[in-house]
Structure formats: structure tokens, C-alpha cells
Amino acid sequence: YTYNNRINRISIIQEHVMLRRAIERGVSTERLATALAINIAQVEKRLNLLDGICAETADLLKDRQCSADVFAVLRRMKPTRQIECAELMVSANNVTMAYARALMSASTPDRLVNAKRAPKPKGLSDEQLGLMQKEMSGLQDQYRMAEQTYGEDTLNRLLFVQEAKLLSAQALTVIAQVRFAKRQTSVDFGPSAGMR
Structure with a gap:
């Protein structure tokens, strides 16, 4: 809007x-x-x-500006993988064809509709592709875990900073009181000082 x-x-x-x-x-x-x-x-x-796109994926992407080619890439994946990819794209705020292709290439063949027709990334061996898929699934798990604990971590950091500010303010108050007490004892306010 x-x-x-x-x-x-x-x-x-x-x-x-x-x-x-x-x-x-x-x-x-x-x-x-x-x-x-x-x-x-x-x-x-x-x-x-939306032919070949599951309803949950369409619901996740219904208010996002994106290319029709994103749906062509998602269509090559099975519904569960479509939902996962849509969630990742929305949470990363990156609903582009390049990101969808990267997610598709990181998908295992059993999560694609037709693994034989899926384009193999150029310049990657099967071993490198398997390693990339493993790393991508690990990163997705880490991302989800970080997303779940983000609010709690932010609250803990905020409380820590506020507590540190209070402690430093209390420490400054004590230091100021000690210095003020030292100055008061060093200055003589006797009767002769006020008569001049």
C-alpha cells in the first residue's frame, strides 16, 4: 500500500x-x-x-510483488517444498526468480516434481551439489531457530543494557557521594571563615 x-x-x-x-x-x-x-x-x-501451486504457498505470496517466473520455478517443487521456499522467501524479503532457483537447486531430488527434468546448476559436480544441498538445509534450520529465538534474545539484550545503565548510574552516585564527602571534610567552614 x-x-x-x-x-x-x-x-x-x-x-x-x-x-x-x-x-x-x-x-x-x-x-x-x-x-x-x-x-x-x-x-x-x-x-x-497458480496451476500446480498449493494453496498455502499462494496464501503466503498473495500480497508480494514478484515475477510470474517465480511461480514457474515453484511449480517444479512438491507442495511441502513450495511452502518451505515461500516461507524462506517471505522471511528473507527476497521473492525473486534467482532466489527461487537457488532454493530449487538446493532441494533434494525427492522434493522435486520431476527430478529428471530439473536443471542441474552449471559448473557443479554431483558431490558439490550434494554438499550444497546439505549446507542449505542446515542453514535453513539455523535460520528458523534464530527466527524463533530472536524476540527473546532481543528482550534479554534490552534488559541487560538497562540493567547496566542502572548499575553504572548507581556506581556514579556512590562515587559522587564519596568525592563530595572528601571535599566537605577538606574545606574548613569554621566561624572565622564567615567573618571576613
Whole structure:
């Protein structure tokens, strides 16, 4: 959402839903194509955007600005992997095709729809690819764990800083009292000092 009333951006999933509703209400694809000033193939591509995408993944990405190619990459994964990748993309605030491809290449073959057709990253041996997949799954686990404990860790740090400030303030008060007491004893306020 933007407060600029001259800009109206809708996500690609919202656009897909609007096109579906128009088709259900009897508007032809040709008429939609002419109204949107795009060709019919683009309208059909946008209508078929969520084919092969599970509902949870679509729900996670429904308000995100992203390319239709992201869904083409997600479509190659099984539903559980789609959800995991969508969660990672949303939490990293990086819903791009490059990140989706990286997540797909780090997926094990049993988590892909058709592992034989999945493109193999260029310049990587099978051993390197296996190592990368293992590291990626470890990083994903660490990321989830850090995400779960982030709030508690932040609260602990805040309490520690406040406690340190209070302790330093108390220490400064004690030091000031000691110095003030030393000055008071060193200054003579006898009766002769006030008569001059």
C-alpha cells in the first residue's frame, strides 16, 4: 500500500484472481487482452499462474510483488517444498526468480516434481551439489531457530543494557557521594571563615 493516490500496484496473485473472476463472469480472453493491451498468450499465462501451486504457498505470496517466473520455478517443487521456499522467501524479503532457483537447486531430488527434468546448476559436480544441498538445509534450520529465538534474545539484550545503565548510574552516585564527602571534610567552614 502506498499513500500516493496516483500509484496502484497489485500483486500478481491479486491480478490472477481478478482475471479469474472476469472469466467466470463471462468476459472472453480476447476482450481482456484488448482491455489490458496485452496479447492473449499473456492473459492465458496469467490465468494459469497458480496451476500446480498449493494453496498455502499462494496464501503466503498473495500480497508480494514478484515475477510470474517465480511461480514457474515453484511449480517444479512438491507442495511441502513450495511452502518451505515461500516461507524462506517471505522471511528473507527476497521473492525473486534467482532466489527461487537457488532454493530449487538446493532441494533434494525427492522434493522435486520431476527430478529428471530439473536443471542441474552449471559448473557443479554431483558431490558439490550434494554438499550444497546439505549446507542449505542446515542453514535453513539455523535460520528458523534464530527466527524463533530472536524476540527473546532481543528482550534479554534490552534488559541487560538497562540493567547496566542502572548499575553504572548507581556506581556514579556512590562515587559522587564519596568525592563530595572528601571535599566537605577538606574545606574548613569554621566561624572565622564567615567573618571576613
